[in-house]
Amino acid sequence: MRSKTSRGERTERTERTEREGAPSIIRARGLTKRYGDVLAVDHLNLDVRPGEVFGLLGPNGAGKTTTILMLLGLSEPTDGHAEVAGFDPTRDPLEVKRRVGYMPDDVGFYGNLTGRQNLRYTARLNGIDPRAVEARLGDLLAQVGLADVADRAVETYSRGMRQRLGLADALVKEPAVVVLDEPTTAIDPAGVAEVLDLIGSIARDRGAAVLLSSHLLHQVQQVCDRVAIFVGGRVVAQGTMRRLAEQMGGDTLQLEVGIDGPAAELEPALRAVDGVTDVARDAHDPRLWRVTGARSVQGRLAAALAGRGIAVWHLRRIGDDLDEIYMRYFAKEGAGDDRAA
Amino acid sequence: MTAQPDAIETPGTAGEADAPGTAAETGITRRAGRRRAGRGPGDGPMQRSSWRGGGWQVVADKEFGDHVLSIRLFILIVLLGLAAVAAVYSTTTYVRDNAQQAVGSTGLFVLLFSASSPTSQIPPFTTLVALLGPLLGIAFGFDAVNGERAERTLPRLVAQPIHRDDVINGKFAAGLAAIALVLVAITVLVSGFAFFELGIVPGPDDIARVATWVVATVIYVGFWLAFAMLCSVVLRRAATSALAAISVWLVLTLFASLLTGIVADALSPVPANATLDQQVANAQLQLDLSRISPGELYSEVTAYVLDPTVQSVGIILPQQQPATPSILPFEQSLLLAWPQGVALIGLTVVCFGAAYVVFMRQEVRA
Ligand SMILES: Nc1ncnc2c1ncn2[C@@H]1O[C@H](COP(=O)(O)OP(=O)(O)O)[C@@H](O)[C@H]1O
Ligand SMILES: [Mg+2]
Numbered sequence: 001m002r003s004k005t006s007r008g009e010r011t012e013r014t015e016r017t018e019r020e021g022a023p024s025i026i027r028a029r030g031l032t033k034r035y036g037d038v039l040a041v042d043h044l045n046l047d048v049r050p051g052e053v054f055g056l057l058g059p060n061g062a063g064k065t066t067t068i069l070m071l072l073g074l075s076e077p078t079d080g081h082a083e084v085a086g087f088d089p090t091r092d093p094l095e096v097k098r099r100v101g102y103m104p105d106d107v108g109f110y111g112n113l114t115g116r117q118n119l120r121y122t123a124r125l126n127g128i129d130p131r132a133v134e135a136r137l138g139d140l141l142a143q144v145g146l147a148d149v150a151d152r153a154v155e156t157y158s159r160g161m162r163q164r165l166g167l168a169d170a171l172v173k174e175p176a177v178v179v180l181d182e183p184t185t186a187i188d189p190a191g192v193a194e195v196l197d198l199i200g201s202i203a204r205d206r207g208a209a210v211l212l213s214s215h216l217l218h219q220v221q222q223v224c225d226r227v228a229i230f231v232g233g234r235v236v237a238q239g240t241m242r243r244l245a246e247q248m249g250g251d252t253l254q255l256e257v258g259i260d261g262p263a264a265e266l267e268p269a270l271r272a273v274d275g276v277t278d279v280a281r282d283a284h285d286p287r288l289w290r291v292t293g294a295r296s297v298q299g300r301l302a303a304a305l306a307g308r309g310i311a312v313w314h315l316r317r318i319g320d321d322l323d324e325i326y327m328r329y330f331a332k333e334g335a336g337d338d339r340a341a
Numbered sequence: 342m343t344a345q346p347d348a349i350e351t352p353g354t355a356g357e358a359d360a361p362g363t364a365a366e367t368g369i370t371r372r373a374g375r376r377r378a379g380r381g382p383g384d385g386p387m388q389r390s391s392w393r394g395g396g397w398q399v400v401a402d403k404e405f406g407d408h409v410l411s412i413r414l415f416i417l418i419v420l421l422g423l424a425a426v427a428a429v430y431s432t433t434t435y436v437r438d439n440a441q442q443a444v445g446s447t448g449l450f451v452l453l454f455s456a457s458s459p460t461s462q463i464p465p466f467t468t469l470v471a472l473l474g475p476l477l478g479i480a481f482g483f484d485a486v487n488g489e490r491a492e493r494t495l496p497r498l499v500a501q502p503i504h505r506d507d508v509i510n511g512k513f514a515a516g517l518a519a520i521a522l523v524l525v526a527i528t529v530l531v532s533g534f535a536f537f538e539l540g541i542v543p544g545p546d547d548i549a550r551v552a553t554w555v556v557a558t559v560i561y562v563g564f565w566l567a568f569a570m571l572c573s574v575v576l577r578r579a580a581t582s583a584l585a586a587i588s589v590w591l592v593l594t595l596f597a598s599l600l601t602g603i604v605a606d607a608l609s610p611v612p613a614n615a616t617l618d619q620q621v622a623n624a625q626l627q628l629d630l631s632r633i634s635p636g637e638l639y640s641e642v643t644a645y646v647l648d649p650t651v652q653s654v655g656i657i658l659p660q661q662q663p664a665t666p667s668i669l670p671f672e673q674s675l676l677l678a679w680p681q682g683v684a685l686i687g688l689t690v691v692c693f694g695a696a697y698v699v700f701m702r703q704e705v706r707a
Contacts, residue, residue: 065706069705069706072500074496074499074500074705075704075705094502094503094504095502097500097501097502098502100500102496102497102500103497104493104496104497104500106493107493107496107497108492108493108494108497109492109494109497110407110492110494111492112407121399121403122497122501124399124402124403125396125399125400125498125501125502125503126501126502127395127502166497169497
């Protein structure tokens with residue numbers, strides 16, 4: 001189920017988002033939405049600061065889209081309140097919409113118009129004279145890799161191309177806040193990296209706050225400065241990747257180790273490493289081992305094994321992998337269901 | 342911590358809170374909530390000019406552009422153009438004959454619109470327009486909202502800084518403009534035919550009558566536009582919506598008189614040995630009932646406006662009929678048509694209002 005290829009050590013996110021003092025541009029307090037008996041969003045608290053990419057991560061039906069609609073003033077909260085770019089979306093939806101670029105889940109465009117014409121329409125709806133931004137529309141289309149097809153009718157676009165156009169569309173108004181609902185779902189793997197790069201640069205270069213929702217954790221984790229794990233309408237964990245890992249794992253961590261040799265020799269060798277508490281063979285790939293132990297093991301393991309003449313060709317920490325975190329929270333949610341905040 | 346907004350208005354009743362479309366989206370009920378000046382990071386370089394409002398014009402502009410370039414506009418112009426040519430051509434002989442008797446009198450020009458040769462199979466132009474007009478309205482409205490849903494453009498559209506009603510207002514305005522364009526084009530075609538083929542020069546009275554008729558027709562077709570838009574709001578599939586609108590049009594066109602007859606006979610029976618009063622009462626009831634239908638109202642307006650000899654469309658007994666019909670000036674005809682015209686406008690407004698309200702209360706998500 002989980003990808004077996006080594007993704008290498010995930011580069012640690014910079015801690016620039018730890019600027020606790022910076023005022024948040026998206027704030028939600030006790031935001032709640034009830035559809036009849038269904039509690040779609042349950043007392044959500046959220047803070048997103050300018051210049052950061054915030055990931056709202058959770059499975060289908062978690063309430064991500066509902067949250068986004070409330071933040072945009074497109075749906076009225078049952079309870080609680082939000083503030084986006086300094087305005088209450090319930091009372092000043094237009095002021096919010098002037099400042100927020102939004103790409104909906106499964107974004108659509110007018111098929112009879114070209115990509116460029118669609119963006120022009122968005123510009124005009126925002127009160128921007130399209131002639132004044134013509135050059136910028138070209139830049140945006142180039143940035144999302146649609147320069148060649150910009151003047152073709154959108155009905156000839158693939159779904160992935162539409163999603164790229166959606167990203168350009170969200171940027172037309174030079175937003176202070178960009179909200180992207182499932183921005184990578186229909187894009188091919190090579191395209192995902194490009195799109196994520198672009199999303200990262202929206203936050204870095206334009207200083208905008210990016211709120212993205214996704215159920216594809218392994219795709220978006222690299223671009224998110226902070227994440228909230230969202231299950232059944234509730235946030236079960238929130239913070240930087242590192243924080244979540246610490247919250248999760250405590251003092252222990254889990255490593256995925258790739259070593260070759262007879263199991264009878266390897267297992268005692270692994271157990272002999274100082275701090276290791278558990279060793280198990282990977283269920284799918286016999287050449288991989290799962291080693292559980294103290295945090296210090298990560299630094300020592302390779303050297304200790306080398307001392308015994310065992311070459312390590314793969315070593316990956318899986319404790320702070322978002323996938324792992326996510327699965328664990330799901331497990332907790334399914335089993336105990338006692339994490340009500 | 343920034344200051345909390347002074348008053349968080351929590352949704353009033355539970356029922357209101359559960360309603361899908363919200364005041365937040367409409368921006369109408371809470372437009373009053375003024376913001377405090379100069380605050381927040383949003384007011385940075387992203388702020389733009391003080392452009393405000395006019396969202397419906399942007400929507401209408403785009404929609405009208407779509408309509409003008411659409412194949413459906415082309416088809417409708419061809420259809421109505423053919424109807425106009427056929428009707429006017431067959432009326433020509435009739436008008437020529439009448440011209441002998443009525444030289445100099447008003448109404449020759451309008452006869453071209455409303456009269457048909459007694460020997461011809463083809464009804465007069467106005468009858469054809471009354472018949473085909475609803476199709477024009479339905480064509481520009483049946484996919485107004487569900488088309489946006491099908492293309493998944495609605496969430497993006499309502500997330501732009503326009504009021505939510507700008508969407509439906511703009512679409513209605515664009516539809517009316519497209520309808521007016523088609524009708525004016527056809528009317529100009531007929532007038533040109535009258536002028537160049539028959540040498541009839543319309544007088545001021547003629548022009549006023551025909552112009553009023555065009556306005557009334559736009560309102561009548563506007564009713565069907567509003568009705569089709571209502572269907573497009575309520576029904577999720579464009580094909581279903583078109584079918585529903587066309588069905589209602591056919592039922593009203595084909596069976597309206599049958600239905601009003603049945604109801605009138607039930608409420609005001611006419612026995613075999615009925616008195617004249619009973620017969621008149623029945624006929625009057627039937628007429629009143631039929632006036633629920635926009636088609637009936639429109640045909641009455643047309644009769645008054647385009648035929649200066651018509652003084653009443655009510656029940657006229659033979660002994661009440663004047664031997665030689667007098668010719669009314671335009672103002673008199675307009676006065677006679679006024680109640681029906683107002684009723685027609687009312688029906689159109691009610692129909693659009695229904696589409697508006699349902700649309701405003703709908704969930705953005707399909
Ligand atoms: N209009 C609606 N009426 C009733 N329930 C709804 C409606 N929209 C969403 N829901 C419910 O709210 C929950 C959250 O949905 P959503 O926000 O779309 O989740 P996500 O975007 O995370 O997949 C789901 O259980 C969904 O069934
Ligand atoms: Mg969703």
